[in-house]
Amino acid sequence: MADIEDLLGRMSLREKAGQLSLRLHGWTAVDRAGDDHVLTGAFHAEAERCAGLGGLYGVFRSDAWSGRGWHNGILPERRAEVAALVGEAGRRSSRHGIAPLLVEEAPHGHQSLGQTLFPVNLAAAAAWDPDLVEECAAAMGAELRAAGVHLALISGLDLLRDPRWGRSEECFGEDPRLAAELTAAQVRGLAAAGVGAVIKHFAAQGEGSGGRNGHSAVIGPHDLAELHLPAALAGIEAGAVGVMAAYNDIDGVPCCANPDLLTGLLRDRWGFDGVVVGDGLAIDRLAGQTGSLRAAARAALVAGVDVSLWDTAYTLLEDLVTDEPELVEAVDRSCRRVLRLKQRYGLLPGPADPRPEPIVVRDAASLSRALAARSLILLDDPAGVLPVRGRTRTEPVEVPDTTVPRPLRQAQDDASTSSGNVDGTFLVAVAGPNADSVTAMLGDYVPPLRPGDGQTVREALGAHWTVGDEDAVERADLVVCVLGGTSHRAYSEEFADNGAAGEATAANCGEGVDLSDLELPGDQVDWLRGIRARARGPVISVVITGRPHVLTEVIKLSDATVLAFYPGPYGAGAIADLLTGAAEPTGRLPVTLPSATGVVPVRYNDRLDSTRSYVDRPDPVLRPFGSGLGLRTVGVSRLAAARIADGIEVEVGLHHDHETAVPEVLQVYGKRLGGPFWPRQRELLAFRRVEVPPGGQTYRFVIMESDAFAGPDSTTVIMVGDRTVEISATSSCPAPR
Template sequence: MTGPRYRDPTAPVAERVRDLLGRMTLTEKVGQVNQRMYGWHAYERDGGGHRLTDAFRSEVAAYGGMGALYGLQRADPWSGVGFADGITAADGARVADAVQRHVIENSRLGIPVLLVEEVPHGHQALDGTVLPVNLAVGATWDPGLYEAAAAAVGAEVRARGGHVALVSALDLVRDPRWGRAEECFGEDPYLAARLTEALVRGARTADVAVVLKHFAGQGATVGGRNSAATELGARELHEIHLAAARAGVRAGAAGVMAAYNEFDGLPCVASEPLLTELLRERLEFDGIVMADGGAVDRLVRLTGDPVAAGALALNAGCDLSLWDDCFPRLAEAVERGLVAERTLDTAVARVLALKFRLGLFERPYAPAVDRPSDPRELSERIARASITLLAHDGDVLPLTPSIRRIAVLGPNADSIAQQIGDYTAPQRPGSHHTTVLDGIRSAAPPDTEVTHAPGCDLVGGDLSGVPGAVELAAAADIAVLVLGGSSARSGDTTFDTNGAAIVTSAESTGMTCGEGVDLADPRLPDGQLALLDAVAATGVPVVVVLVQGRPHALPDLSGTAAAVLSAWYPGPWGGRAVADVLFGAAGPEGRLPVSIPRSAAQLPVFYNAKDHGYRGYVDQPATARYPFGHGLSYTTVGYAPPRLSRTRVTPDDPALTCRVTVRNTGERPVRETVQLYVRRLSGGSSWPRVRELRGFVRLALRPGEEADAVFEIDAETLASVTRDLGLAVEPGELLLETGPSSAETRGARLVVERPG
């Protein structure tokens, strides 16, 4: 091939990068590591179409190109983009291609731009498919289902011209007061790791690169306070907060986003020990590191100078900025000697390598994409699989045809906005979405009377609606009470510079969850509890359905509710999923990805705490109301003790098989999630945890059927974090435990012998 080496698609990526980098000016290099423009500022409505703005053209001209453009198709109250002025599915590819064409044709070297999109739980764009939030995905314990959904959503993003998906996957719910709990897969590192690798695999099948958020330890902020300090030691970081990152890197994640929180006194985006020594050297990550929105600008408080702030982040290992004013001044940093040009070259090389790997130099425009499956159907499947039956008296569910009058009550019974979660684009007016009330009306037998009243507001003390709700309940055969929280933003919501909601009181906004919406007390609001008590006092059987983005602290409902289910934020079609479970068209399959507390006073309650044999508080138990892994079904299931193929192994040869026989002892079919935990009884290089999830198997069992759940145990299953923060199988005595939850296990002893 004649022409520049970087134009040769058969040349190795490293050679193409080296050739292109050698042709670039300092200004062009700085342009490649910047992502300061909001995508919605790059276009404006022009009659029936869209035109590129002068601001966008000026940005491209200033740097001889553009490294990345964030959120071209993002729509939400913060961006102010809606159906009147935004980019719909019908327009997405055309506008993306116009952006790409302008960048290529108006840069000296013809370097394409990365189009970066928010994909928190589906593409955050007009007409984008909305999935249940990540906490609901965690409750499915089904990586295969999530991988299929990630592939379908990735195909949707790619068909609209997007290249890079920003997805929360690395944060863990270590404190349910944190408003971003809904963005996490749960509290456990192993479960998060399996879902993170499923996410990356699924997106890669659609040729979409994933940037995993947030690195690292953001879920461990003190008091559940968003973006605040963490008090993580290195061991806690390695034992709990790095497993998902390791899995994502192995699966081929294109990037990670540095978190806002500090680690050992430095914000993550400025931490060389975190971004370079740990991520690059120990985890061998060769992708890009992206700053969180405006995070580099925050470093000015440390440096006193925006040029030095940009240099600090670049020297630490950050490759690509987001919305800040500091990285655009990196040329000054080089000229002042604050950062070496070779350091800038390294960051530019990573950005260019991603563009080459995505094939953007050969195929810069939106492709015709065949969707592997319908993302809306997958969204509903996730919602159905996530519904978790927390408590049940054994008689009320599933609802039978003899139920002729159903009162559907509560502030979350008939609200799409309150079941789709934070970071969601406006929904098209007239779209066929399904609230819980809609789902029950559709699923109920034709002669069933379904009545409805909210009874109370989501928050606040106005109880004027309670008497009407009580009247409906008293006339019904059963009351379905839909309670919980809301992350619904509105046009009246005010925002921080990074898009987080600014909420001074839940009463003023109706938001009780979401970024920037932390709770000191995660219990259900007083009005909802008063409504529950008043309806229960009628004597009618009560089924509580929690539509929530965090594990709300729950009182003892054993004398109040006949059944309690968590539907999380189940997405726009979640009402059908809830109704299917209530009426028995589907059984409840969900298992808790988090522990549900009794009160804020006992926090934290995560199951895998250090094993110090704590007896509990004097005034209340220290245990969770419902433990991690818990979830009931409409049948009964019996577990035999686990059986090991070997009871003694060595660190060099740790392989064995663990089997447990599981029997459906009831009268209904079940999808049972059999869980494997490892508990260290002796040995090891640090104090052990109570137990740690290291495997799970899903079994489908007919009534009376039994089957073996089989776990292949290897070095990764038995490994622990060593004194030098590596991973190794350490000598000692372990208990391999199996069961239906972290609090219901039976174990078999395994000795790991010392070598020699």
């Protein structure tokens, strides 16, 4: 095993600075030449400039920004070979035999050709299933490791505090506990596969003013700690090896030049010993504050940024330290962290630290399919349209006011019910902007699928029913309207310098696509109103999106409404299973759905009730956080709380009258009273996906002291469903048993 201090002592300033740079776009390092891959002049120039390579970002990245696709990108079967080519060339370029780290984007699947794509984080949050998320991350990690990748950049630290933000889809919702548990699950899954997680973005990026990407987080230290830090701490405790500093500032101090955040909190208080990475070009952007790139590099380095991504500023470190020798200690500190990380992955001379043995995971595609199924949310089904089984018949009904749903179909399960079509076929009209789109289900940060891969909603429903298009609406027994948006970015588009969508993008969600209006894009609501007027059968709306849109009119105009946050390439099959009854809807909202654009931001854990705040919109919440319908109802039969030594124990009894187990997401909330801060309306204290057996079952939770109470003399109101119980921090504890 290499002696890092000895190695550090033998390295030149240029070599040390080179270890702190991920400047080269990795996809420009290798070209396909027929059946072979060759290193480019850009690779050799960067290796020479750095006297070795700290790492390469995105060697395998394939998407519209990189310009790599199936015609010119690195094919799946050649990835390990290319990783070895790059690694050995990088090692040879270093006189000390130090190989580069290979770093890849993997927010919901490795962003490279042929890898398994998963539902976006917002969909994963809607599933409320940390165990399944961990399995998906392990499967993703296994694919990354097989490709020779060391580090995966994963989102999860951002809270969705304003749905106008284009990066809403990358969040695990608006609640810090849900985000913390899912972030930790992702980190553990990757670690089990031997891949290091770099968690992003640190911190409070989801708090950007007005939902504008990268803008100031106007937030105090208490809310910062209570809302935006739990996911980061959970990820670090789960084993994250890196943290990416965010673009935004907090109270005017940029995150990537914030010593209190990156050193005082992250290092000194939390004891984090991994690497801090600046987001793409974030350090260069500091020049707008500091006045020069050299000053920008100094500010980031002193604050605690170890590794720069694409910046020019860190290429100036050698000259900077030559002029300011006292900064050599900061360079050594960061270089030491990078070398320790490289030692873990066998990139230094000598034997490597033992990496975990390859794990055996379920088929990645089946995991993606399972997560998609659990993420779908049934928002509304007032007369029980779902599931649609057998032949369905709705007699034509005159509906003068097309803004009000008309009576629904009759006797759905009566097989003798006849169809209105001449040949007796049960006909389903499938229409809408996302009815024939595979890419609309994938989200941002995705590679192109193989030609012919993926399935549209129309195709998935066609496996069950006879399907027509919009021309069949008047004679169809059922109309399925597939609405929403897309984060798909075409290869013909232009991009910002950090890969975010450019101004002329056709996408209406994703990085660089912030919106001022949360109504569905285009004229979708007017179009749906027209469909409603023409349809003689029930109308089911399926909304595929990456953010919480205003769905007030959609729900009014539909007999049932399903919300699908980008569910991935297997989402169409999951939607078909839900509509046909092959699967039950079990997704629950990880965000608050607003009733109008003008009410946002509105969150369930705000400190004051938003109801009646606006005289023109007395109820700003269309659907609350945590809500969602199932096909069968589960009730709360008992709620009790008892003081224990280190917190409180909560018992919840659930019951139902069905003959088989019913899936449910059990959520325990609290309102903490009596502390020094104005209490939030509700806070998620615990949750669990359960299968409630016939007759019911009791579930127990232990809520830790720090989560349960706001202070030593405070009280907490525990809430499950419509039941509440109050418990005091001064309540006596039962004697030990």
